[in-house]
Amino acid sequence: MKNRILKSLTAIGVSALLTAPVLFSGCCAKEKKEVYVYNWGEYIDPDVLESFEKETGITVIYDEYETNEVMYPKIESGAVSYDVICPSDYMIQKMIENDMLQEINFDNIPNAKNIGQQYFETSKEFDPENKYSVPYCWGTVGILYNKTMVDEPIDSWSVLWDEKYKGEILMQNSVRDALMVALKLNGYSCNSMDDDELEKAKADLIAQKPLVQAYVVDQVRDKMIGNEAAIGVIYSGEAIYTQRENPDLEYVIPKEGTNVWIDSWVIPKNAQNKENAEIFIDYMCRPEIALKNFEFITYSTPNDAARDLIEEEDIKNSEIAFPDLSKYTGLETYHYLGVEGDEKYSNIWKQIKSAD
Amino acid sequence: MKNNKAVKLLSAPYIVWAAAFIIIPLLMVFYYGLTNRDGQFTFANVLAIQQTEHFKSLYLALILALISTVICILLAYPLAMILSSLKGKNEHLVVFIFILPMWMNFLLRTMAWQTLLENDGVINTVLQFLHMPKMHIINTPSAIVFGMVYNFLPFMVLPLYNVLNKIDINVINAARDLGANPFQTFIRITLPLSVPGIISGITMVFVPSLTTFVVSEMLGGSKILLIGNVIEQEFTQNSNWNLGSGLSIVLMLFIIISMIMSAIFDKNGEGNTL
Numbered sequence: 001m002k003n004r005i006l007k008s009l010t011a012i013g014v015s016a017l018l019t020a021p022v023l024f025s026g027c028c029a030k031e032k033k034e035v036y037v038y039n040w041g042e043y044i045d046p047d048v049l050e051s052f053e054k055e056t057g058i059t060v061i062y063d064e065y066e067t068n069e070v071m072y073p074k075i076e077s078g079a080v081s082y083d084v085i086c087p088s089d090y091m092i093q094k095m096i097e098n099d100m101l102q103e104i105n106f107d108n109i110p111n112a113k114n115i116g117q118q119y120f121e122t123s124k125e126f127d128p129e130n131k132y133s134v135p136y137c138w139g140t141v142g143i144l145y146n147k148t149m150v151d152e153p154i155d156s157w158s159v160l161w162d163e164k165y166k167g168e169i170l171m172q173n174s175v176r177d178a179l180m181v182a183l184k185l186n187g188y189s190c191n192s193m194d195d196d197e198l199e200k201a202k203a204d205l206i207a208q209k210p211l212v213q214a215y216v217v218d219q220v221r222d223k224m225i226g227n228e229a230a231i232g233v234i235y236s237g238e239a240i241y242t243q244r245e246n247p248d249l250e251y252v253i254p255k256e257g258t259n260v261w262i263d264s265w266v267i268p269k270n271a272q273n274k275e276n277a278e279i280f281i282d283y284m285c286r287p288e289i290a291l292k293n294f295e296f297i298t299y300s301t302p303n304d305a306a307r308d309l310i311e312e313e314d315i316k317n318s319e320i321a322f323p324d325l326s327k328y329t330g331l332e333t334y335h336y337l338g339v340e341g342d343e344k345y346s347n348i349w350k351q352i353k354s355a356d
Numbered sequence: 357m358k359n360n361k362a363v364k365l366l367s368a369p370y371i372v373w374a375a376a377f378i379i380i381p382l383l384m385v386f387y388y389g390l391t392n393r394d395g396q397f398t399f400a401n402v403l404a405i406q407q408t409e410h411f412k413s414l415y416l417a418l419i420l421a422l423i424s425t426v427i428c429i430l431l432a433y434p435l436a437m438i439l440s441s442l443k444g445k446n447e448h449l450v451v452f453i454f455i456l457p458m459w460m461n462f463l464l465r466t467m468a469w470q471t472l473l474e475n476d477g478v479i480n481t482v483l484q485f486l487h488m489p490k491m492h493i494i495n496t497p498s499a500i501v502f503g504m505v506y507n508f509l510p511f512m513v514l515p516l517y518n519v520l521n522k523i524d525i526n527v528i529n530a531a532r533d534l535g536a537n538p539f540q541t542f543i544r545i546t547l548p549l550s551v552p553g554i555i556s557g558i559t560m561v562f563v564p565s566l567t568t569f570v571v572s573e574m575l576g577g578s579k580i581l582l583i584g585n586v587i588e589q590e591f592t593q594n595s596n597w598n599l600g601s602g603l604s605i606v607l608m609l610f611i612i613i614s615m616i617m618s619a620i621f622d623k624n625g626e627g628n629t630l
Contacts, residue, residue, distance in 0.1 A: 049446045167475075167492075173578045175593055213475075214495050214577025228476050339393065346594035347409075352583040354409040 045296035111285035133264035149230035170232035171213035236297030257330015389601035401602020421565035436516035495577030519553030552622035
């Protein structure tokens with residue numbers, strides 16, 4: 001008797017375990033309208049998602065990722081079919097080359113007209129015919145410094161090699177950004193595949209290592225606000241936020257040039273809800289929505305109509321948020337360098353990180 | 357016989373669980389580690405450990421894990437003896453206090469240490485207030501060892517406490533009766549009887565220390581590359597799962613060695629508390 005109860009209990013347990021996911025995914029897909037969104041962490045105002053759901057009746061299933069490289073294999077394997085993703089420029093290029101994206105029907109995205117034409121121009125570097133991507137955020141990589149902790153005005157990457165600031169320098173803990181700094185310092189392209197140029201950049205970064213306090217990603221924000229370091233390499237979008245918290249901080253685009261990046265909405269090939277994806281992208285392009293997102297995440301919006309809505313003049317005309325790029329030279333987006341390039345860069349980076 | 361069947365049935369969910377979350381992932385690690393990007397069989401990813409920067413990071417990880425483990429033993433042993441000598445109500449309370457921090461998230465606790473140890477952090481501010489010299493420990497190997505010891509110390513204390521508690525007080529009394537002084541009693545009775553706990557504690561501290569990448573990233577400022585960091589980077593930044601898995605297989609060898617050690621010395625599983 002006891003045995004039979006146990007048996008049936010186990011059977012129920014196991015079958016519940018096995019069928020639960022099927023039940024959940026099966027029931028809702030048919031009855032409800034959905035859109036699966038895969039975006040960077042902390043890269044949207046949560047209120048926007050709520051208002052989107054309320055207005056359109058489409059349920060947003062929202063997931064976040066940390067790096068382009070974490071996102072890519074999930075899309076590639078097709079384990080989860082997302083409808084909208086927001087990769088960076090070079091990753092979009094890689095996805096187009098590997099036939100993972102589908103063309104966006106711009107007739108369904110009338111609000112794309114709010115996006116400045118210049119951003120579509122820049123996008124051509126990775127999406128040559130502007131068929132696959134709608135810009136969402138953009139920015140530069142530059143130097144954030146504490147005016148009270150440095151002696152001179154800063155305008156060059158070379159300050160990151162200044163012995164005076166030993167232990168006060170924060171570098172980006174990512175292959176491309178760190179190498180970009182050293183390549184640009186030497187006047188090379190940040191997409192260089194030339195061995196001599198890369199060797200020079202590597203040697204420079206190894207020489208710089210004793211001066212570096214730490215290689216960080218997100219913590220650069222908090223450390224600069226907390227006066228923990230004098231100089232840091234940072235994304236322009238973070239600069240506005242840090243300045244609000246600590247007025248002593250100043251952001252500059254070095255004269256040697258830097259990386260200009262764009263993160264754009266794309267629709268993967270295996271998307272199940274393409275129409276909802278386009279409704280979602282269109283919603284994100286509405287001026288007032290783009291403005292809400294800009295105010296929340298402080299990364300520059302390519303949405304010109306949203307920029308016009310900004311009330312504070314100093315932000316609307318901020319050189320950090322909306323720099324006049326024609327004033328700078330040596331600005332480049334990252335390109336996808338292929339498997340060979342990826343390996344080359346990552347080996348150099350490991351050699352730098354394991355150097356004494 | 358009946359009982360046996362019931363046990364088998366009851367364990368079914370656990371077998372499903374273990375297969376899905378332990379065995380299949382392990383097989384996948386081996387699959388990726390022993391193939392190249394085109395899916396062809398190769399040892400290249402495992403042999404990549406010979407590359408200078410990989411070998412260096414493994415060596416450094418071994419050294420730091422070893423130092424942390426030794427420090428943990430030295431700190432935990434006296435502590436476990438004190439804990440096991442506390443009899444009565446207080447005993448459970450004190451043990452509880454030791455377990456309490458483990459309920460908090462590991463990352464949060466490490467992050468707290470980051471704030472405490474920073475050059476302008478809490479500790480240095482206090483030191484400065486007292487006109488004492490600042491300490492510069494953050495972003496050095498010492499900070500990593502500190503983080504490992506802090507995070508993994510309970511894993512050393514608890515198995516030690518467990519075995520020490522089980523030692524029959526009569527055995528110790530007998531030794532004393534037969535003329536052994538406290539030192540001799542400790543060396544010849546207590547210490548040998550606590551070996552299972554020591555071994556189990558070593559495994560539980562050494563393995564996570566060897567494989568950590570969070571502690572070295574947060575407290576080491578990513579300036580010190582440990583093997584865990586290399587593997588993490590291959591997955592999250594370099595999109596090279598094959599190399600990451602190959603290096604994981606190498607790391608697994610060390611983990612298996614320490615588990616075999618613990619199986620030999622701790623046959624009855626006396627040291628296992630968790």
